[in-house]
Amino acid sequence: MEWKTQFTPEEVAELLERGVGFGVLDVRNEEEFRRWRLEGPNTPQTLHIPYFEALEDEEAFVSRVEAELGRGPILAICAKGGSSDWIAQEILRPRGFQVANMIGGMEAWGSSYRIRLLPESKQDTVRIWQLDRFGRGCLHYVVASEGEAILIDPPRHIERVLELLSREGLQIRAILDTHAHADHISGGPALAERTGAPYYLHPYDGIHPIDVLPAQIPFAFLQEGMRFSVGSAALDVLHIPGHTLGNTAFLLQGQKRYLFTGDSLFIQSVARPDLGGRGEAWAPLHFRSLRRLLHLPADTIVLPGHYASAAREQRADGLFAAPLGELLRSNPDLALQEEEAFVSYILAHLPEFPPQYVDIKRVNAGLLRLDEEGLNELELGKNVCALSGAYTTS
Numbered sequence: 001m002e003w004k005t006q007f008t009p010e011e012v013a014e015l016l017e018r019g020v021g022f023g024v025l026d027v028r029n030e031e032e033f034r035r036w037r038l039e040g041p042n043t044p045q046t047l048h049i050p051y052f053e054a055l056e057d058e059e060a061f062v063s064r065v066e067a068e069l070g071r072g073p074i075l076a077i078c079a080k081g082g083s084s085d086w087i088a089q090e091i092l093r094p095r096g097f098q099v100a101n102m103i104g105g106m107e108a109w110g111s112s113y114r115i116r117l118l119p120e121s122k123q124d125t126v127r128i129w130q131l132d133r134f135g136r137g138c139l140h141y142v143v144a145s146e147g148e149a150i151l152i153d154p155p156r157h158i159e160r161v162l163e164l165l166s167r168e169g170l171q172i173r174a175i176l177d178t179h180a181h182a183d184h185i186s187g188g189p190a191l192a193e194r195t196g197a198p199y200y201l202h203p204y205d206g207i208h209p210i211d212v213l214p215a216q217i218p219f220a221f222l223q224e225g226m227r228f229s230v231g232s233a234a235l236d237v238l239h240i241p242g243h244t245l246g247n248t249a250f251l252l253q254g255q256k257r258y259l260f261t262g263d264s265l266f267i268q269s270v271a272r273p274d275l276g277g278r279g280e281a282w283a284p285l286h287f288r289s290l291r292r293l294l295h296l297p298a299d300t301i302v303l304p305g306h307y308a309s310a311a312r313e314q315r316a317d318g319l320f321a322a323p324l325g326e327l328l329r330s331n332p333d334l335a336l337q338e339e340e341a342f343v344s345y346i347l348a349h350l351p352e353f354p355p356q357y358v359d360i361k362r363v364n365a366g367l368l369r370l371d372e373e374g375l376n377e378l379e380l381g382k383n384v385c386a387l388s389g390a391y392t393t394s
Helices: 009-018 030-035 051-056 058-069 082-095 105-109 119-123 158-168 188-195 279-294 324-330 339-348 356-364 372-379
Strands: 023-026 046-048 074-077 099-102 114-117 127-133 138-145 148-152 171-176 199-201 227-230 233-239 248-253 257-262 301-304
Touching: 009 105, 023 058, 046 058, 051 058, 051 082, 058 082, 074 082, 074 105, 082 099, 099 105, 114 119, 119 127, 127 158, 138 158, 138 227, 138 233, 138 301, 148 158, 148 227, 158 188, 171 188, 171 227, 188 199, 279 324, 279 339, 301 324, 356 372
Parallel strands: 023 046, 023 074, 074 099, 148 171, 171 199, 257 301
Antiparallel strands: 114 127, 127 138, 138 148, 227 233, 233 248, 248 257
16 A cells, blocks of 8 residues: 555554554644554554644754654544644645545544455355444454344444445345443444334343432343244343343354353453452453353364454454364463452452543443533443453563
């Protein structure tokens, strides 16, 4: 891909996957930069200089960019794409820098997706698409067979799902959330309203854990042992409390086994149990639920709801998936075999609690309604649903 003056977030994600060399100039304010930055399978060198510093001393700004990033190629980014575009056009490009702007800035980065068909499913009776919201590390799924589809953890930007369903000629049978999400807005209720398909959630997650108020959205109850049919395939519901009290996983029985683990088991970590404010009480439940999942056959393909590091967790084909047996060997958070030791370990390795997660749960329960700008602000930044070790750079 040639170096242009403008790149979409999807194009930037492709550059990162291909390992194309460039530097990043981030001109957001300090707080925004600390909270969240551009990352990928090959995270580039990043220089952070707040926008106002370029205005205060233009020559010093230019000298620092050249000293640390050279004269290009450079990708300039800001919150919404306007400030970085101005700096690229008015300050750097006239001085001979090879600099591009990311269209829409980090707000667009956090709202963009790459959609991939799981290659293992091409030889099966089902097809599975993984929707990767790469700016946030969120994963969503469409499971299809014989013209029917089930949606698992659907994203807030429902048009991307509807476009895929229309292109593939699929009819929604059911919409399932593995749990009441804290890190992102679910598209489940909106998709149910748009399509008429039923939306399912475990009833234990129909109560906001902090407010202790019932959800104000219509949903059907998920329960242990339920089975959903999609074409010639069957999807079984496993109740695995720990991340939330109503946390569930879905086991798809085709020619292969596929386990949609939501927020329980990730490729390089496990979920945190404290986002409902009940970490000490829920951590033992989490241990028992994980033990249950780990007793499934080793060739079961795990499809998680999140990832923390594309560099460490993404396969060569771009997917986030791995056989359960491989995770038993490579996931460091699965090493502890005793409940007491696991609980002590997990409570000692919790990342900072993002305060906006309380309101995200309120939105998902229908207890809080916000406009598009408010939703974008709530979701700003990557998910922090795993233990702290998942976010190290090593």
